[in-house]
Amino acid sequence: MKAYRIASIPGDGIGAEVVDAGVEVLQALAGREQFTISFDRFDWGGEYYKKHGRMMPEDGREQIRKHDAILFGSAGHPDIPDHITLWGLRLAICQPFDQYANVRPTRILPGITSPLRHVSGPELDWVIVRENSEGEYSGVGGRVHQGLPIEAATDVSMMTRAGVTRIMRFAFKLAQSRPRKLLTVVTKSNAQRYAMVMWDEVAAEVATEFPDVTWDKAIVDAMTMRMTLKPETIDTVVATNLHADILSDLAAALAGSLGIAPTANLNPEREFPSMFEPIHGSAFDIMGKGIANPIGTFWSAVLMLDHLGEQPAAARLMRAIERVTADPSLHTPDLGGKATTRQVTDAVITAILADN
Numbered sequence: 197m198k199a200y201r202i203a204s205i206p207g208d209g210i211g212a213e214v215v216d217a218g219v220e221v222l223q224a225l226a227g228r229e230q231f232t233i234s235f236d237r238f239d240w241g242g243e244y245y246k247k248h249g250r251m252m253p254e255d256g257r258e259q260i261r262k263h264d265a266i267l268f269g270s271a272g273h274p275d276i277p278d279h280i281t282l283w284g285l286r287l288a289i290c291q292p293f294d295q296y297a298n299v300r301p302t303r304i305l306p307g308i309t310s311p312l313r314h315v316s317g318p319e320l321d322w323v324i325v326r327e328n329s330e331g332e333y334s335g336v337g338g339r340v341h342q343g344l345p346i347e348a349a350t351d352v353s354m355m356t357r358a359g360v361t362r363i364m365r366f367a368f369k370l371a372q373s374r375p376r377k378l379l380t381v382v383t384k385s386n387a388q389r390y391a392m393v394m395w396d397e398v399a400a401e402v403a404t405e406f407p408d409v410t411w412d413k414a415i416v417d418a419m420t421m422r423m424t425l426k427p428e429t430i431d432t433v434v435a436t437n438l439h440a441d442i443l444s445d446l447a448a449a450l451a452g453s454l455g456i457a458p459t460a461n462l463n464p465e466r467e468f469p470s471m472f473e474p475i476h477g478s479a480f481d482i483m484g485k486g487i488a489n490p491i492g493t494f495w496s497a498v499l500m501l502d503h504l505g506e507q508p509a510a511a512r513l514m515r516a517i518e519r520v521t522a523d524p525s526l527h528t529p530d531l532g533g534k535a536t537t538r539q540v541t542d543a544v545i546t547a548i549l550a551d552n
């Protein structure tokens with residue numbers, strides 16, 4: 197019997213509530229599968245920072261390096277600047293573990309209504325691939341002459357040919373594995389004349405390796421329009437770190453709620469553990485109220501199982517999630533309902549046990 201060891205990092209705000217729920221659900225699921233799953237919990241994040249002056253221990257990455265995967269909650273604390281929480285924990289794991297492919301499936305689950313009145317389930321079924329290692333978030337830049345009238349600052353969007361090539365290959369391969377074999381490459385090369393032009397060039401080069409994939413290019417601003425007005429023309433999308441960050445929040449909202457959307461931060465070569473997390477943040481406004489929607493974390497667990505090669509278990513968990521979302525009495529307040537995190541979690545576990 198396979199035995200998986202997962203590092204759980206609940207982080208801040210509602211992170212702990214949804215990750216604890218995710219752990220419970222995964223344990224219930226393992227009871228029905230041919231594998232065991234155990235969790236080591238790492239209480240890193242904002243509270244850790246207040247005590248130790250850093251978001252995670254210096255040897256934190258060493259502590260989780262040997263785990264099969266990481267289940268992450270969220271990093272963000274009202275008392276600590278966002279760039280510290282983000283760079284001190286999430287990016288401190290993603291970047292050294294070379295989780296360069298951030299994958300964000302978006303679908304309208306059964307029972308959930310999109311704010312787009314003209315759109316029904318089958319017309320919105322996307323996977324957004326976000327370049328997760330460089331580009332606008334490469335950390336290159338600086339500030340000079342602080343406090344003087346001539347003060348200036350830069351954030352350099354640095355893209356490497358190798359980095360763009362590997363994310364394009366990943367996206368084309370993913371598009372090829374989906375029934376429509378359709379990829380949209382998001383760009384801004386009409387206005388940005390260096391990195392974005394190389395991005396386009398590499399896309400065209402990699403496309404020749406995938407003759408069965410149909411692909412097109414979309415300027416990022418036009419893409420927001422297309423996502424809202426013609427969602428059925430989209431299937432797999434690849435975009436830069438910043439563009440995909442923004443587009444995937446839009447995608448999550450169009451699919452019903454930020455509380456549902458999952459993310460996989462993949463190191464496709466499996467040299468390091470990959471990390472799975474809901475796309476929402478710490479949401480301190482609802483922390484401790486027991487109403488956080490755990491579906492984004494459960495769906496992230498589906499992506500984790502898929503990555504671990506446990507496709508039947510992943511499918512079983514997805515069926516359980518869909519059975520629960522289909523019942524409006526099990527919707528949390530972000531979906532317009534009254535259900536609690538506890539009720540949704542119990543219902544998903546019941547659906548797992550009832551699944552045959």
Ligand code: ATP
Pocket residue numbers: 210270271272273278454455456476477478479480481482487488489490492528530
């Ligand atoms: P961070 O700074 O960590 O990004 P945030 O305060 O910006 O956190 P988000 O989590 O990004 O908050 O979400 C914005 C709002 O969406 C929250 O204030 C919350 O009301 C709602 N929300 C987010 N996630 C959930 C969830 N899982 N369940 C219910 N509501 C949610």
Ligand code: MG
Pocket residue numbers: 477
């Ligand atoms: Mg936020």
